[in-house]
Amino acid sequence: MNLTLHVWRQQGPDDKGQLERHQATDVSPDMSFLEMLDEVNEALIKEGREPIVFDHDCREGICGTCSQVINGQPHGPQAETTVCQLHMRQFKDGDEIYIEPWRARAFPVLKDLIVDRTAMDRIVEAGGYVSVSTGGVPDANAILIPKDDADTAMDAAECIGCGACVAACPNGSAMLFVSAKVGQLAKLPQGRPEAASRVCAMTETMLDEGFGNCSNHYECEASCPKGISVKFIAMLNREYLKALPKLKSK
């Protein structure tokens, strides 16, 4: 199939940027979306032009590196699918495809389709962990965890930290991302002792980093490649409310 691409090109963070038109020819339905872009880039290089830069690494949907808004949807049209796992059989001959970077105040564009997502690392650094050092821990089966709790924790822990939830949110909020870590650790006995300080520190850092707040659009869940449920945002809010009196008493 042959496709017309409109790709965001931006030299650097201070450049204004614009959409640029490219043709993708002889695209096989078995190609992944990124392999289609690889082919476009090969042609650009051979013409002496600079290829489109985009983030990608594992190409199996787990590292969370790839990050493109395709026709207005983070990660494109297929539900629960990262860009790298999106295959061209989802498109048809003659399609026009708009490809843009994640857009959010907390994610400045570095070049073309690549944005800076280190703000998400700083949210985790603020408290997204159990404060245990290596060594001196009890036997693994000394901590019993009901299966339902372990499963719910795992549902949240599946977050790959790609930032699609932020890109999808009209407020540029990272609530789904924050709630996935808060929810995972809040469900586990190991995470309870620090639950209050964690939820406060992570939420405050989220706001300091320029992410917005949640106003219940649920676009985050719809765009999440791992299907993380917005119920974790409700859990985040409950944890936050529970934490407030403790915070005030300090």
Place this chain on the structure above:
Amino acid sequence: MILDGKCPSGPLKDKWDNHRRDLKLVNPANKRKYTVLVVGTGLAGASAAATLAELGYNVEAFCYQDSPRRAHSIAAQGGINAAKNYPNDGDSIFRLFQDTIKGGDFRAREANVYRLAQISNNIIDQCVAQGVPFARDYAGYLENRSFGGAQVSRTFFARGQTGQQLLLGAYQAFSRQVQAGKIRVHARTEMLDLVVVDGEAKGITVRNLVTGEVQCHAGDAVVLASGGYVNVYNLSTNAMGSSVTAAWRAHKKGAYFANPCYTQIHPTCIPVTGDHQSKLTLMSESLRNDGRIWVPKNKGDQRPAHQIPEDDRDYYLERKYPSFGNLAPRDIASRAAKQACDAGLGVGSGRGVYLDFADAIERLGEDTIRARYGNLFDMYQRITGEDAYGQPMRIYPALHYAMGGLWVDYNLQSNVPGLFVLGEANFSDHGANRLGASALMQGLADGYFIAPYTIADYLARTEPGKVSIKGDEFRDSAAQVEGLSNKLLAVNGRKTVNDFHRELGHIMWEDVGMARSKESLTAAVEKIPALREEFWNNVRVPGSGADLNQELEKAGRMADYLEFGELLARDALNRDESCGGHFRVEHQTEEGEAVRHDDDFSYVAAWEYGGGEKTPQLHKEPLTFEDIELAVRSYK
């Protein structure tokens, strides 16, 4: 030269305890005077960085990804082994040790592997304490499953994303130390040189992948945890950015490269669809717990799988290896698949075999299979467009893991003092074939529980802050790195880096792949230098070095593959025997099983860089087995 692995003496089970007693310590007040540079933030790098920082050392951590959380350990699916014996099915530290040595076809160091088995239990405890959500039963206890090469269930798992969960556990411990100010993160930063001062590793030179700036960093020790090298084959299950570069540049500065020919080909990957293919996707080994592998008995049988009756199917692993069946080790299962396809029995494009869940679905119900492997079936569906609940998966072997790597002694220190190598980047524990669910175990053992002790022993013997980046060695290194970038940009030829990668991959797969011979390897040793020469005359790298330039990044890695690939082929040529993942067609039984030659090849082959076009020099570390009997590996 004969190399010494410096394994401690004494009974096997006491070696590590005794050794730890002898290791020097650094006083808590002095630890903060030392800086350790850690390259790579996968399981080994992140766990080492976190643990060293917790102990009080200053850590500078480097990764090429935009976040330390994205290192390729994250893609490990199936699980992590430990000798807990929770299921009471006869497991023990000795049995895990024995299975790992045997699985590696008796080409690993006994002392290292035993230590790994001992530490395996601590890892599970540590990860649970961090909040890793391992699978549990209804009473709240941890669940286990089986993996290849073992007859016990010792694999702990978190759905099909065990690597992700373990890495996030390590990343979180790491992040806590970033917050504490003990780790400084340098993301989107690639190590391009090792700086050696007075014979010891004291720094690295890196390129900032956003600005293009070349920077030097000085430290008191360097930890390389930069992963494996199988992208030298172009198509593999590795991440696109996984490369040999950090290890290879260290090799060029004196570190020996051990057993590069030990590469693992994983039997269950999604088959190639065309030349556009950029990587291959693994379908976890855990699927072989319930899936049955088969091909049609008759050549050219074009019927859809469900129309082929039982009598016309060959469940070849169950037939050849009745006691291990579909859970035969990876090297054996991969070769068997190749043999079936070479005999014209392959399905799909001809390069594929079936992995069939029909029996398991009938026995356990589709819901149970969905609960166990749902994410893998979904991934298969996205990539192939086929529904594996209704028809068998098609799978084929693909490059997956490097058992070889930089040579290290028992302390995980390379022959260059101060350079420690962890995880997949070192050669140490898996011999000639790695068992499933052992990579995660090794990465975390190295990072959480071994290197923190052994690095202290090295640091205790050195004066902190001895070198600064103002020294000549750093200036020369930066100039060399800049020079290489400029040279790549100046060629301005007609072929892209990907063109060369495909060509090298073709040579490696055809001549240095699953079946290697003296002829094929000799041919590869001739073809690779010719391709290398063409690369330096005909590659086109657009853009500039002072910018975010992904083609330049790829070109630098490609230049290293074109040198390293030759060493891999030379090592395979030198090893005139079959063992584990290294299969020389000259050395096989009538049934096609690998034949080792212990008298001649029971050694680690550690190569010293020759320099330029000079041939590398071989050093041998003899392998001796005191607690385990060398035997013909049998899974029948």
